[in-house]
Amino acid sequence: MSASKPTDADKPRIVLADHQPQIERLQRRLFLRSSLSIGALAMLSGCNMQDGDSVDKVLWAMSRWNDRVQGWLFDRNKLAPTYAASEITDPFPFNAFYPEFDAPDIDGSTYRLEVSGLVSDKRTWNLDQLRALPQTSQITRHICIEGWSAIGQWRGVPFRTFLERVGADLSARYVGFKCADRYYSSLDMATALHPQTQLTLDFRDAPLPAKYGYPLKLRVPTKLGFKNPKHIAAIFVTNTNPGGYWEDQGYNWFSGL
Numbered sequence: 320m321s322a323s324k325p326t327d328a329d330k331p332r333i334v335l336a337d338h339q340p341q342i343e344r345l346q347r348r349l350f351l352r353s354s355l356s357i358g359a360l361a362m363l364s365g366c367n368m369q370d371g372d373s374v375d376k377v378l379w380a381m382s383r384w385n386d387r388v389q390g391w392l393f394d395r396n397k398l399a400p401t402y403a404a405s406e407i408t409d410p411f412p413f414n415a416f417y418p419e420f421d422a423p424d425i426d427g428s429t430y431r432l433e434v435s436g437l438v439s440d441k442r443t444w445n446l447d448q449l450r451a452l453p454q455t456s457q458i459t460r461h462i463c464i465e466g467w468s469a470i471g472q473w474r475g476v477p478f479r480t481f482l483e484r485v486g487a488d489l490s491a492r493y494v495g496f497k498c499a500d501r502y503y504s505s506l507d508m509a510t511a512l513h514p515q516t517q518l519t520l521d522f523r524d525a526p527l528p529a530k531y532g533y534p535l536k537l538r539v540p541t542k543l544g545f546k547n548p549k550h551i552a553a554i555f556v557t558n559t560n561p562g563g564y565w566e567d568q569g570y571n572w573f574s575g576l
């Protein structure tokens with residue numbers, strides 16, 4: 320025996336065959352709630368669920384399948400609730416994968432938004448050009464997966480207007496976002512085109528403060544907070560799911576209505 324550190328091969332492997340009762344429960348739930356048989360799931364996921372497929376692999380495949388079904392069922396006219404100005408949460412919470420004092424410090428005078436992928440106009444945008452587009456305001460609830468929610472007011476360009484302006488292929492499947500702090504996320508096209516999805520410049524009638532995403536964030540009231548990227552540096556349209564910072568660590572990709 321060598322004294323080297325343990326490798327993956329030394330770890331006990333948790334395989335589905337060891338979880339027969341759970342599989343049966345899962346099968347019943349899938350069958351009742353999504354008319355999906357375990358056989359169909361095996362086919363869709365490429366896992367045969369018997370010999371050697373890990374629980375993780377199957378749950379991951381199920382989660383991606385669930386994303387697709389939710390996308391098909393998503394009602395693009397269903398609006399998130401809106402609130403009165405008197406209901407705005409003050410102070411509004413900050414959240415990021417780092418503490419507030421590490422929020423990126425971006426110079427608005429040299430800032431340029433990059434646009435790429437399936438769009439006909441790949442010119443960059445400065446803040447004056449973004450402010451010259453039509454703006455709308457919303458008072459909606461931001462819901463964080465960590466267990467808090469807060470009502471805020473955001474103003475900016477309806478994201479559909481922006482996508483139309485850059486000649487985006489609106490039949491593409493995804494819109495991806497890259498942020499100045501190396502955060503990233505993505506949306507299904509139906510959500511990108513939703514009337515409340517907003518390319519946001521202002522919080523409570525003033526330019527976004529650094530902590531809330533200066534100079535540009537996406538406000539998506541039909542999704543959980545982590546699908547609302549702040550400090551957006553680049554937007555791209557694609558048919559390949561770009562994933563996201565939390566999405567790629569196991570948070571459900573769809574995470575919303």
Ligand SMILES: Nc1nc2c(c(=O)[nH]1)N[C@H]1C(S)=C(S)[C@@H](COP(=O)(O)O)O[C@H]1N2
Nearest residue numbers: 412413414415416463498502544545547549
């Ligand atoms: N660029 C960037 N965007 C981000 C995050 C981040 O860490 N970096 N965190 C997300 C999460 S988990 C939440 S809850 C919200 C928090 O936004 P707020 O600070 O305006 O409340 O931003 C989202 N967008």
Ligand SMILES: [Mo]
Nearest residue numbers: 463464544545
């Ligand atoms: Mo969050």
